[in-house]
Amino acid sequence: MKHLTFPGPVAALLLLASCNQGQPATDTPANTPAQTVATPDSAIQPTATAPALPEPYATKSATKRSKVIGWPAGKTPVVPAGFVITEYAGSFNSPRWAYITPNGDVLVAESNTVPTSFKKKVAAKLELDTSKSLKETSANRITLLRDTNKDGKPDVRETFLANLNQPLGMLVLGDYFYVANTDGVVRYAYKAGQTKITGPGQKILELPASGYNNHWTRNLLANADGSKIYVSVGSGSNVGENGMENEQRRANILEINPDGSGEKIYAAGLRNPVGMDWAPGTKTLWTAVNERDELGDDLVPDYLTSVQPGAFYGWPYAYFGPKEDPRRKGERPDLVKKTLVPEVALGPHTASLGLAFYKGQTFPTRYQQGAFVGQHGSWNRSEFSGYKVVFVPFAGGKPAGKMEDFVTGFIANAGEKEVYGRPVGVTTMPDGSLLVLDDAGNKVWRVAASKS
Numbered sequence: 001m002k003h004l005t006f007p008g009p010v011a012a013l014l015l016l017a018s019c020n021q022g023q024p025a026t027d028t029p030a031n032t033p034a035q036t037v038a039t040p041d042s043a044i045q046p047t048a049t050a051p052a053l054p055e056p057y058a059t060k061s062a063t064k065r066s067k068v069i070g071w072p073a074g075k076t077p078v079v080p081a082g083f084v085i086t087e088y089a090g091s092f093n094s095p096r097w098a099y100i101t102p103n104g105d106v107l108v109a110e111s112n113t114v115p116t117s118f119k120k121k122v123a124a125k126l127e128l129d130t131s132k133s134l135k136e137t138s139a140n141r142i143t144l145l146r147d148t149n150k151d152g153k154p155d156v157r158e159t160f161l162a163n164l165n166q167p168l169g170m171l172v173l174g175d176y177f178y179v180a181n182t183d184g185v186v187r188y189a190y191k192a193g194q195t196k197i198t199g200p201g202q203k204i205l206e207l208p209a210s211g212y213n214n215h216w217t218r219n220l221l222a223n224a225d226g227s228k229i230y231v232s233v234g235s236g237s238n239v240g241e242n243g244m245e246n247e248q249r250r251a252n253i254l255e256i257n258p259d260g261s262g263e264k265i266y267a268a269g270l271r272n273p274v275g276m277d278w279a280p281g282t283k284t285l286w287t288a289v290n291e292r293d294e295l296g297d298d299l300v301p302d303y304l305t306s307v308q309p310g311a312f313y314g315w316p317y318a319y320f321g322p323k324e325d326p327r328r329k330g331e332r333p334d335l336v337k338k339t340l341v342p343e344v345a346l347g348p349h350t351a352s353l354g355l356a357f358y359k360g361q362t363f364p365t366r367y368q369q370g371a372f373v374g375q376h377g378s379w380n381r382s383e384f385s386g387y388k389v390v391f392v393p394f395a396g397g398k399p400a401g402k403m404e405d406f407v408t409g410f411i412a413n414a415g416e417k418e419v420y421g422r423p424v425g426v427t428t429m430p431d432g433s434l435l436v437l438d439d440a441g442n443k444v445w446r447v448a449a450s451k452s
Contacts, residue, residue: 037255037264039310041338047306048343050321057326059297062382066419067130068440069412075420077436078409079447082364085407088446089154093139094132094439096217097425099170103192104430105146106154108437108444109179110139111166113214131379131422132440140164142179144195145444152433152446158195161188168274169220171229173258178229180218183209185231185260204260207233208249215250217353221276221285229256230285234272239292239327240316251315253287253307269313269339275355275426279306280369282397288346288355288373291319293380302352304373304392304399305342314339343399350386351376354426354437357394362432362449370394372406372434374426377419387411389423389436407436407447
């Protein structure tokens with residue numbers, strides 16, 4: 001491709017134009033609960049009460065984009081007393097997600113947002129995105145880390161799989177390794193302990209990936225007996241402004257068989273459901289959802305919610321229960337009425353994307369069975385939101401206390417918009433530690449309980 005150069009003022013204008021969300025649409029919806037798994041409406045029960053929220057446009061929609069400056073030597077994020085955080089591995093190219101194989105290897109998906117329009121290609125070429133989200137190309141690989149001597153630091157590092165297409169979700173199921181590229185799910189023959197895959201893959205599921213694609217990430221999760229795989233697919237827009245005909249099979253969690261057949265929409269109306277996990281001791285799926293922008297500083301909160309099969313969670317017509325989005329007013333009162341309230345509000349514009357329930361034994365008892373959520377940080381608030389990992393205590397498979405900060409220290413200087421990195425994926429390790437993926441800082445951090 002021929003590289004283009006532009007003077008500074010022109011480049012800045014192009015970047016601003018590339019961020020324009022467009023105007024709300026008035027199209028007929030594509031995804032509705034009628035397309036989900038067959039669950040009677042009477043079986044879908046509210047599980048939470050909506051918090052008090054401000055009215056739309058109570059404050060103006062603001063923009064505050066971070067400037068990633070990287071981690072100085074010796075500098076780390078901050079964890080609570082009783083824990084220690086260390087660099088598990090570094091020198092990545094946007095480490096976005098991690099998966100632990102049955103034999104304990106750590107697989108790291110390296111991928112990032114890439115430009116899909118001329119304006120964004122220009123912005124990426126000129127490195128105008130100081131938040132390090134938009135780059136000319138994506139590494140498109142999965143890196144394997146192995147700790148052979150169990151000292152909490154990997155001593156084997158290999159390229160496990162390359163030449164992918166914005167990979168994120170990973171899964172070992174039976175004799176197969178699955179990877180969720182932005183445009184589909186591919187599986188490969190796999191044997192436990194192998195350090196790289198060289199054989200051909202089989203694409204078992206096509207996924208929509210065209211047009212606006214900031215929500216390019218696709219995650220994977222299997223049920224307990226391995227009979228079903230769940231695939232998260234974010235929306236293709238902020239609030240359907242590009243037309244709902246462009247949202248087919250998006251803003252959903254899909255359910256498929258291990259061979260890719262039998263696709264159903266497990267749950268709908270989830271704007272960008274990236275993190276998925278099962279609450280310990282239950283058969284209940286939970287997800288962290290990155291909600292919509294441009295309704296003001298305090299709308300709409302991202303959330304953590306249980307996911308009921310066949311349920312509808314509002315996007316784009318409503319949010320946090322039957323609170324109608326004014327940009328889609330009067331279009332689908334039937335779906336507004338059906339919208340479920342999420343259990344946990346995670347704060348507005350936090351970009352809550354990572355999710356891992358703690359199933360280890362080495363953290364203090366109060367953390368066991370609770371949920372860790374990686375908050376990548378967003379642009380649509382006058383003050384920084386997110387840029388941390390939060391913890392939500394659980395008991396009996398349900399939230400049992402207020403959300404609290406767990407890993408902080410990513411913001412270097414809020415006044416100068418400077419951050420060291422941006423946390424996203426979180427993963428629990430077999431030894432009870434927690435991995436935090438920092439895609440802007442190009443590091444994987446390890447949080448462990450302090451030894452007494």
